Amino acid sequence: METVMLRKKIAxxxxxxxxxxxxxxxxxxxxxxxxxxxxxxxxxxQKVDTLFTTLMYTTIFVFGIVLxxxxxxxxxxxxANGGKAFYTHGxxxxxxxVTGTLAMMVFIGIDMNTxxxxxxxxxxxxxxPDLKDAYRVQVVAKQFAWIFRYPGEGGKFAxxxxxxxxxxxxxxxxxxxxWCGVDDDDPDDKNNIQVEGFLVVPANKPxxxxxxxxxxxxxxxxPVTRIRQDAVPxxxxxxxxxxxxxxxxxxxxxxxxxxxxxxxxxxxxxxxxEAECNKYLKQYAKQ
Amino acid sequence: xxxxxxxxxxxKYIFPLDHKTIGIQYLFAGxxxxxxxxxxxxxxxxxxxxPNQPLPMVGTLFFGGKGSVLPEQYNSLFTLHGTIMxxxxxxxxxxxxxxxxxxxxQIGARDMAMPRLNMLSFWMLVAGxxxxxxxxxxxxxxxxxxxTSYPPLSGPAxxxxxxxxxWILGLTLNGTSSLMGAINYIATIMTMRTKGMTLxxxxxxxxxxxxxAVLNLLFIPVVAAALIMLLMDRVAxxxxxxxxxxxxxxxxxxxxxxxxxxxxxxxILPIWGIVSDLLSIFSRKPAFGYxxxxxxxxxxxxxxxxxxxxxxxxxxxxxxxxxxxMTLTVTVxxxxxxxxLNWLATLWRGSIRFTSPMLAAMGxxxxxxxxxxxxxxxxxxxxxxYLHDTYFVVGHFHMTLAASVLLGGYGAIYFWxxxxxxxxxxxxxxxxxxxxxxxxxxxxxxxxxxxxGHGMPRRYADPTKYEFLKPYQYLNxxxxxxxxxxxxxxxxxxxxxxxSIFRGKKAEVNPWxxxxxxxxxxxxxxxGNFGERLPVVARGPHEYSLPDDARGWIPQAQx
Numbered sequence: 001m002e003t004v005m006l007r008k009k010i011a012x013x014x015x016x017x018x019x020x021x022x023x024x025x026x027x028x029x030x031x032x033x034x035x036x037x038x039x040x041x042x043x044x045x046q047k048v049d050t051l052f053t054t055l056m057y058t059t060i061f062v063f064g065i066v067l068x069x070x071x072x073x074x075x076x077x078x079x080a081n082g083g084k085a086f087y088t089h090g091x092x093x094x095x096x097x098v099t100g101t102l103a104m105m106v107f108i109g110i111d112m113n114t115x116x117x118x119x120x121x122x123x124x125x126x127x128x129p130d131l132k133d134a135y136r137v138q139v140v141a142k143q144f145a146w147i148f149r150y151p152g153e154g155g156k157f158a159x160x161x162x163x164x165x166x167x168x169x170x171x172x173x174x175x176x177x178x179w180c181g182v183d184d185d186d187p188d189d190k191n192n193i194q195v196e197g198f199l200v201v202p203a204n205k206p207x208x209x210x211x212x213x214x215x216x217x218x219x220x221x222x223p224v225t226r227i228r229q230d231a232v233p234x235x236x237x238x239x240x241x242x243x244x245x246x247x248x249x250x251x252x253x254x255x256x257x258x259x260x261x262x263x264x265x266x267x268x269x270x271x272x273x274e275a276e277c278n279k280y281l282k283q284y285a286k287q
Numbered sequence: 288x289x290x291x292x293x294x295x296x297x298x299k300y301i302f303p304l305d306h307k308t309i310g311i312q313y314l315f316a317g318x319x320x321x322x323x324x325x326x327x328x329x330x331x332x333x334x335x336x337x338p339n340q341p342l343p344m345v346g347t348l349f350f351g352g353k354g355s356v357l358p359e360q361y362n363s364l365f366t367l368h369g370t371i372m373x374x375x376x377x378x379x380x381x382x383x384x385x386x387x388x389x390x391x392x393q394i395g396a397r398d399m400a401m402p403r404l405n406m407l408s409f410w411m412l413v414a415g416x417x418x419x420x421x422x423x424x425x426x427x428x429x430x431x432x433x434x435t436s437y438p439p440l441s442g443p444a445x446x447x448x449x450x451x452x453x454w455i456l457g458l459t460l461n462g463t464s465s466l467m468g469a470i471n472y473i474a475t476i477m478t479m480r481t482k483g484m485t486l487x488x489x490x491x492x493x494x495x496x497x498x499x500a501v502l503n504l505l506f507i508p509v510v511a512a513a514l515i516m517l518l519m520d521r522v523a524x525x526x527x528x529x530x531x532x533x534x535x536x537x538x539x540x541x542x543x544x545x546x547x548x549x550x551x552x553x554x555i556l557p558i559w560g561i562v563s564d565l566l567s568i569f570s571r572k573p574a575f576g577y578x579x580x581x582x583x584x585x586x587x588x589x590x591x592x593x594x595x596x597x598x599x600x601x602x603x604x605x606x607x608x609x610x611x612x613m614t615l616t617v618t619v620x621x622x623x624x625x626x627x628l629n630w631l632a633t634l635w636r637g638s639i640r641f642t643s644p645m646l647a648a649m650g651x652x653x654x655x656x657x658x659x660x661x662x663x664x665x666x667x668x669x670x671x672x673y674l675h676d677t678y679f680v681v682g683h684f685h686m687t688l689a690a691s692v693l694l695g696g697y698g699a700i701y702f703w704x705x706x707x708x709x710x711x712x713x714x715x716x717x718x719x720x721x722x723x724x725x726x727x728x729x730x731x732x733x734x735x736x737x738x739x740g741h742g743m744p745r746r747y748a749d750p751t752k753y754e755f756l757k758p759y760q761y762l763n764x765x766x767x768x769x770x771x772x773x774x775x776x777x778x779x780x781x782x783x784x785x786x787s788i789f790r791g792k793k794a795e796v797n798p799w800x801x802x803x804x805x806x807x808x809x810x811x812x813x814x815g816n817f818g819e820r821l822p823v824v825a826r827g828p829h830e831y832s833l834p835d836d837a838r839g840w841i842p843q844a845q846x
Contacts, residue, residue, distance in 0.1 A: 009373070019843065036737055036740030037742075038741065040754055044468070047669070048672075048673055051670050052670055055663055055670070057663075058660070062656070063656055063657050066653065067653060070631070070634070073634040073635060074641075074649075077634065077637045077638065078634070078639050079640055083832075084571065084832040085571045085572035085636060085637040085638040086572065086636035086832070087573070087574075087833055087834050088575070088636075089577060090573070090574075090577075090579075090629065090633075091577060091578055091579070096576065099576060099579065101626050102628055103621050103628065107617070107618075107620050109841055111617035111618075112666045114663055114666070121612065122668065122669055125606075139563050157590050158305075162533050163530075166530065166531075186645055192536060212518065216439045216440040217675065219601060221676075222744040223673075223755060226678070227672065228411075228601050228673065228675060230602050230603050231602050232537060234535055234536065237603050252744055252753060254677075254688060254744050256441060256746045257440060258362075258445065259357075259359040259415075259431075259780075260358060260745060261358075261747065262747035262748045263358075263749070265750060269498060275661045280310070
């Protein structure tokens with residue numbers, strides 16, 4: 001009798017987990033309920049949100065089972081009159097097989113599915129369109145602001161030398177707190193536009209961002225793109241994304257960088273197209 | 288062997304060699320730091336709920352100026368909160384106190400393998416703690432680079448004060464203490480078990496402590512190396528973590544997290560063992576799948592060493608490497624599910640006694656399941672890139688680690704208090720404390736995860752500058768209220784603990800009807816533990832509800 005009950009319970013669990021797995025496989029960006037996440041603006045963000053939503057449902061479901069089992073056991077098995085419980089060590093092959101099977105079902109249904117959905121999102125990044133003609137921006141993080149550099153007319157960046165920029169003697173000589181180690185006689189520098197606090201990008205075009213740091217580790221965090229990448233001194237890291245919607249969005253620093261870490265925000269402006277961006281940036285061009 | 292020397296006050300209570308006294312020393316030290324670290328949380332939560340508002344009455348005393356928290360002070364607060372809680376509160380309480388007190392008693396030994404090393408390890412912890420506290424008033428300001436202390440922020444150019452240096456020294460001494468303890472625990476468990484106490488007849492508490500000690504032994508040297516390299520960078524002009532010249536700040540992160548991930552398992556393995564035993568004792572039923580649980584804990588111990596990269600998905604590692612770490616990280620779910628199911632199966636068809644240790648153990652079952660599930664969000668590389676360094680992570684690790692360790696630690700104290708001090712605690716008060724703590728823990732840390740999903744970064748002194756966070760500031764206020772309530776509820780425990788030590792009713796030898804060896808000796812046990820003859824063990828530690836036995840359960844040692 002007990003074995004039949006146990007088998008039925010396992011079967012029910014199996015069906016539910018199976019149902020969840022199937023539902024998760026069918027989850028797509030239209031499954032709504034991104035719960036607590038801010039609206040995403042890229043196709044990549046949709047994939048991340050799908051994973052988040054799936055895990056939310058899964059967590060609530062599994063925790064619900066654990067909680068109800070626990071409460072049920074507390075009520076059903078509270079101290080019996082005789083005081084004795086059902087004596088078993090649960091060391092039999094059958095018991096081990098049952099727990100092992102349930103553990104594998106959790107692993108396949110939840111963990112492997114999670115890996116699958118995460119890789120689907122990664123694939124979105126890896127299947128990047130030809131980035132040769134992408135819109136490029138350089139970001140240099142410093143305590144406590146974000147410096148954005150645009151190529152400007154001619155489309156070429158001056159060479160940055162962060163080692164020079166971080167040298168206290170050279171930095172003092174140069175005098176500009178936002179100096180990124182650019183040579184004074186670099187021909188491309190006169191066209192480059194350097195702005196503090198404004199990331200200006202076009203909609204519907206891939207944007208490639210190179211990230212560097214002038215002092216400590218910072219992290220470029222753009223919530224609506226679901227992207228975050230550390231700015232590590234001595235390294236150049238890169239990200240790319242394609243915003244699908246115009247608007248004004250916030251950027252925050254996301255790696256403890258000192259006293260004003262929480263004040264190191266910036267704004268991302270997604271404008272209609274590259275021409276609009278160039279028009280906007282003209283006000284910051286060197287005279 | 289039993290020594291009939293007369294001991295002075297100093298050699299009995301200040302520099303004791305008796306593992307039980309050392310264990311109680313660790314308990315008091317741990318509780319002191321638990322309340323210190325907890326007090327810092329109140330100051331942190333004040334700033335988050337009321338950014339830049341002066342703290343009434345005591346603000347000027349703590350922060351100077353107009354009495355509000357300055358950003359650099361805020362950074363120091365969460366730095367020290369994390370460091371103190373992990374290394375000076377939880378480690379001494381769980382590993383130092385319960386490891387020391389229980390290991391010889393539960394395996395049938397008279398003391399640890401190396402009592403002098405044991406005593407030294409405690410005083411090394413105290414030395415580390417004093418240096419850590421001193422770092423708060425060191426010239427140049429306390430450490431403020433987070434408990435993770437990444438360079439270059441923690442390096443010589445960016446953290447110029449002495450506080451960061453003291454922090455490194457305090458932590459190194461703490462690590463040395465843990466290393467000594469680990470050696471002692473492993474040696475004792477492997478060589479000093481009494482006759483009949485095979486490895487698979489040990490209480491699961493000992494297994495948890497054993498695996499925890501193995502991880503300590505293997506991984507503390509790595510973080511010690513990282514810390515000493517950082518120290519050298521700070522004071523000796525080396526450039527281990529410099530951005531150029533062949534070195535990289537990323538090296539510190541790898542070294543730190545190589546230890547840092549096993550560290551969280553070091554902290555929680557004793558709790559897993561304790562909860563497994565408590566669930567068995569108070570369901571009056573053998574722990575379900577004892578061997579499977581042991582092997583699962585062993586597997587988790589092994590896996591914990593190869594997943595550290597999941598703390599570094601955004602750090603600048605290759606995405607291919609990140610995906611390898613993701614895959615390895617999720618495999619831990621298999622052994623975790625197995626021993627978790629064994630917990631539930633222990634309750635199944637039990638005869639449940641709702642004592643305060645049992646309520647605490649069941650609380651751990653719930654918070655750990657929730658915490659573990661939210662770990663999957665963080666294991667997924669692409670999702671973690673969004674959630675990293677937000678309050679989702681803060682909520683996750685507090686739910687998984689802090690909540691489990693706190694509830695489990697309280698359960699352990701309620702359970703072994705009679706044995707340690709020979710007195711009973713107030714049981715109804717204990718139950719109220721556990722239930723209220725559990726409910727508030729669920730509220731506080733779930734709300735944190737919700738807030739993190741909205742994108743609120745961690746380590747932010749003032750989040751109100753951002754439009755995307757403004758609508759959710761009310762959550763910070765709510766969390767702060769919850770934390771305040773949680774702190775006040777701990778007064779119930781503090782009162783119960785102190786009052787019972789002096790005025791608690793005298794405890795019997797075995798008030799909980801438990802079968803392991805410590806419950807066969809007087810409360811508190813005498814020097815040498817077991818009288819003239821060591822016990823001989825005839826069976827496992829969970830022989831409850833035997834169907835054919837009139838008494839219902841049989842203690843481990845032959846009666």
